Amino acid sequence: MSADGRSDRVQIARVIGIPIYLHFSWVILFALIVWTLSTGYFPAQDPDLPVSSHWAKGLVATLLFFVSILLHELGHAVAGHRHGLHTRSITLFMFGGVAQLDKDPKDGKAEFWTAAAGPAVSLVLAAFFYVAASLPIMSASGAAVGRYLALINLALALFNLVPAFPLDGGRLLRGALWGWLGKAQATRVASGAGTLFAFFLIFSGVFSLLGGNTFGGLWYILIGWFLKDAAAASFQQVRLDEVLRGVTVRDAMVEDVESMPGTGPVSEAARERFMRTGYGSYPVTRAGAVVGLLCLKDVLHLTPEERDATSVQGAMRPLSEALVIDPDVPLPVALTRMAGAGTPRLLVMEGQRLLGLLTLNGVIRRLKVREELAAGPR
Numbered sequence: 001m002s003a004d005g006r007s008d009r010v011q012i013a014r015v016i017g018i019p020i021y022l023h024f025s026w027v028i029l030f031a032l033i034v035w036t037l038s039t040g041y042f043p044a045q046d047p048d049l050p051v052s053s054h055w056a057k058g059l060v061a062t063l064l065f066f067v068s069i070l071l072h073e074l075g076h077a078v079a080g081h082r083h084g085l086h087t088r089s090i091t092l093f094m095f096g097g098v099a100q101l102d103k104d105p106k107d108g109k110a111e112f113w114t115a116a117a118g119p120a121v122s123l124v125l126a127a128f129f130y131v132a133a134s135l136p137i138m139s140a141s142g143a144a145v146g147r148y149l150a151l152i153n154l155a156l157a158l159f160n161l162v163p164a165f166p167l168d169g170g171r172l173l174r175g176a177l178w179g180w181l182g183k184a185q186a187t188r189v190a191s192g193a194g195t196l197f198a199f200f201l202i203f204s205g206v207f208s209l210l211g212g213n214t215f216g217g218l219w220y221i222l223i224g225w226f227l228k229d230a231a232a233a234s235f236q237q238v239r240l241d242e243v244l245r246g247v248t249v250r251d252a253m254v255e256d257v258e259s260m261p262g263t264g265p266v267s268e269a270a271r272e273r274f275m276r277t278g279y280g281s282y283p284v285t286r287a288g289a290v291v292g293l294l295c296l297k298d299v300l301h302l303t304p305e306e307r308d309a310t311s312v313q314g315a316m317r318p319l320s321e322a323l324v325i326d327p328d329v330p331l332p333v334a335l336t337r338m339a340g341a342g343t344p345r346l347l348v349m350e351g352q353r354l355l356g357l358l359t360l361n362g363v364i365r366r367l368k369v370r371e372e373l374a375a376g377p378r
């Protein structure tokens with residue numbers, strides 16, 4: 001379990017203030033690389049050496065490969081920092097590494113240089129390992145490991161430089177187009193290229209499979225699939241940002257909300273309110289002041305007997321900081337709050353006064369209408 005509560009990864013280190021995580025899927029990649037190197041690559045390089053030597057080299061080379069990936073991601077982090085981007089974490093997983101930035105770059109320049117730093121680090125590492133492997137004092141085993149690392153870092157740089165968002169090359173492309181086309185259009189082009197490249201990988205994988213290369217084929221398909229989803233998600237995010245730009249809670253909330261007193265039993269509220277109106281929640285008031293929120297979900301948790309025996313006030317979620325949102329807060333911030341609080345509803349309040357309810361369904365309905373109206377006649 002990691003500090004942020006996600007149980008699918010563990011923190012292994014903290015480098016220049018950035019927590020480094022291992023995702024559980026990383027174990028798969030690690031085992032695969034050690035195995036491929038120790039039983040295929042290194043024996044082919046030097047068939048006369050004992051098996052133990054191949055496994056030792058395989059293990060060392062894989063570890064250094066992961067250090068290389070980490071350095072690549074740290075390259076992004078350091079360059080991002082210079083452009084005002086804070087890196088929240090770096091995670092190593094099945095398809096390599098990912099540096100989680102706290103926000104999107106503010107302009108094309110920041111995007112471009114942050115993206116360029118990773119492959120630049122990999123190229124420097126490739127050169128470094130190539131030179132190290134060529135040193136006369138290097139043992140034969142050391143040279144074999146060095147040559148492999150030079151090769152894999154070069155491959156890492158080249159793969160990442162393919163102009164397919166969200167790969168680094170796609171980010172370079174987006175950064176380059178940003179100033180000219182604007183962020184949304186640049187993302188559209190770069191993630192379009194990403195989708196195209198993803199399908200190319202998937203088709204290559206299928207052909208490899210048909211050609212008898214089961215393992216390589218499956219791997220291409222997996223990476224292609226992952227890229228395809230990532231490209232689509234990046235594009236969706238930008239579209240969402242576009243639709244949400246300038247929208248506040250006030251614009252998206254439901255007004256004239258019906259509230260109810262906290263004194264009656266839940267069964268009565270269920271019958272007289274929820275069933276009659278179909279609403280998903282009611283603010284609960286006492287002497288005119290809001291004291292909490294009763295959601296249909298809370299009612300459904302109770303048995304019929306409990307609904308008779310429990311008062312609305314006893315079943316409601318009491319008024320708390322997490323349940324309340326200011327009307328002038330930007331909508332994306334409110335949506336993040338909702339997700340964080342684990343409730344699809346927030347009370348919109350100005351001081352003690354209830355202005356409305358912000359519900360996830362209401363927001364989605366409004367956004368859909370906004371988008372349809374913005375699209376023009378059809």
Ligand SMILES: [Zn+2]
Pocket residue numbers: 072073076118119160168
């Ligand atoms: Zn990168």
